[in-house]
Amino acid sequence: MTERVRYILLNGVVIVVLCGLLFTATTWWRLHQQFALGEAALQRGDFTGAVAGYESAIHMFVPFDPTIEQAARQLWSLGEQSERQGDIARALIAYRALRSSFYAAHWLKTPGQDWIERCDEKIRALVPLLRER
Template structure:
């Protein structure tokens, strides 16, 4: 193989690997930033801000990253809190957002299947309560 062709192939592979690493680093950074926004909003009692931050963190899906699971747990607790307070509408918003965030994260496999199932069950139990009001 010609030396020039080898050099071109090596350069192309390096560019591809570097691009993928930059993409992964950017996604990781945005995921952490969104999670922190959710944490700050929750600390201030800002339901909408917390919901948006945690949901956005899940959208920045990085396989096996613990922040994804932490954001899902935070959203779940937010939904349970709304339920305990008798706010069925807010609880449904949270559970639907959590479920939708994982559906939007289609990857090689569907992430968050356990969370999706849990949300489906919660939503099914809460929708009749919302109609009673």
């Protein structure tokens, strides 16, 4: 291999690694920004804003980041709270947002399978109640 080919290959590897790091850092930053927006909306009592923030945070899926689990728990909590208040439509919005967020974060495999299954159960139970009204 000539010196020029090695130089080109090394530069190519460095560029690919840097692009990967920049992509991961940007996604991580956006994940935390969206989660913070969800938290702020929740503090204001803005259900729609909270759901949107947490849902967007999960869309920015970064493996092993605990914020993903926190966002999922917050969406689940919003669904349960809405259920307790008798607001089935809002509960369904929260559960469906949680479920679809993990489907949207699909990479080589779909993360959050346990959340998806829990949401499927809730949705199956709540849809008939909504139709009765």
